[in-house]
Amino acid sequence: LRRRRIFERCPMATQIEIVRTVADLRTRVRTWQREGENIAMVPTMGAIHKGHMSLVRQAKQLADHTIASIFVNPLQFGPGEDFEAYPRGEARDAALLADAGADLLFVPDGREMYPEGFATTVHVAGLTEGLCGASRPDHFDGVATVVAKLLLQCLPDIAVFGEKDYQQLLVIKRMVRDLNIPVEIVGGAIVREPDGLALSSRNTYLSSDERETAPLLHTTLQQAAHEVASGLALEPTLESAHAALEAAGFRVDYLEARDPVTLVPLSGNVSSARILVAAFLGKTRLIDNVTVPPQS
Numbered sequence: 001l002r003r004r005r006i007f008e009r010c011p012m013a014t015q016i017e018i019v020r021t022v023a024d025l026r027t028r029v030r031t032w033q034r035e036g037e038n039i040a041m042v043p044t045m046g047a048i049h050k051g052h053m054s055l056v057r058q059a060k061q062l063a064d065h066t067i068a069s070i071f072v073n074p075l076q077f078g079p080g081e082d083f084e085a086y087p088r089g090e091a092r093d094a095a096l097l098a099d100a101g102a103d104l105l106f107v108p109d110g111r112e113m114y115p116e117g118f119a120t121t122v123h124v125a126g127l128t129e130g131l132c133g134a135s136r137p138d139h140f141d142g143v144a145t146v147v148a149k150l151l152l153q154c155l156p157d158i159a160v161f162g163e164k165d166y167q168q169l170l171v172i173k174r175m176v177r178d179l180n181i182p183v184e185i186v187g188g189a190i191v192r193e194p195d196g197l198a199l200s201s202r203n204t205y206l207s208s209d210e211r212e213t214a215p216l217l218h219t220t221l222q223q224a225a226h227e228v229a230s231g232l233a234l235e236p237t238l239e240s241a242h243a244a245l246e247a248a249g250f251r252v253d254y255l256e257a258r259d260p261v262t263l264v265p266l267s268g269n270v271s272s273a274r275i276l277v278a279a280f281l282g283k284t285r286l287i288d289n290v291t292v293p294p295q296s
């Protein structure tokens with residue numbers, strides 16, 4: 001009977017076991033671990049797309065069982081951001097995660113995650129201070145707090161996070177190292193539309209005109225990466241990339257080259273870097289990043 005209660009039928013054919021409490025999650029995880037099987041976790045905020053599905057497929061390659069979570073985390077949205085509007089659709093998300101191969105879905109509600117009197121914040125200094133941290137001041141505290149909780153609730157062997165949120169990935173790696181959370185953090189490659197636009201749950205906010213312009217973000221980054229790799233200095237390269245984006249209708253929040261491991265700002269001529277951008281198209285804030293030397 002209990003098993004029937006936690007199995008929920010999804011309208012798109014695929015079934016996945018859904019647990020909603022930390023206690024049920026731990027019971028399930030403990031059973032697998034007692035059988036000597038290892039576990040990978042893919043935390044998400046739902047609005048599942050092919051990028052999340054590729055993280056689940058990657059996780060499946062790395063472990064015996066894959067657990068995905070869906071929780072739209074209020075702590076990582078600032079005032080006036082899109083917490084209320086963030087796309088939600090559990091049945092569709094569950095079916096897509098099951099299709100990608102997830103074995104279990106953890107969907108806590110707000111009270112399960114942040115019970116009355118919740119008073120703890122995880123803050124990762126340094127890495128969170130520039131880039132997205134500059135324009136979204138409490139964002140990474142919200143991310144670090146919820147990810148610390150998810151990892152401690154589940155205690156997977158591995159957790160996979162997308163490289164599109166590159167600063168987030170490094171913040172999570174640092175937090176896990178600093179707090180000795182016994183989980184290996186693995187990055188998943190960015191998945192792009194055929195025209196180069198990085199997949200994001202927020203792409204659904206773009207109007208059709210904005211959607212046509214959006215791939216320029218990646219084209220411009222790739223061109224800058226090629227120029228830097230061929231010996232041009234960062235400053236003039238990023239300046240002309242910035243001007244090209246603004247001329248195309250973007251409002252650039254930041255466009256910077258950083259050390260790929262420490263995120264220290266770089267200047268002059270470099271042979272290795274990550275170029276990161278955040279830019280608004282209308283009201284939609286898009287982020288993306290590429291490597292120097294470029295991957296293609």
Ligand code: PAF
Nearest residue numbers: 043044045073143146165
């Ligand atoms: O990248 C995301 O979707 C979220 O920031 C995460 C890691 C699930 C934490 O809420």
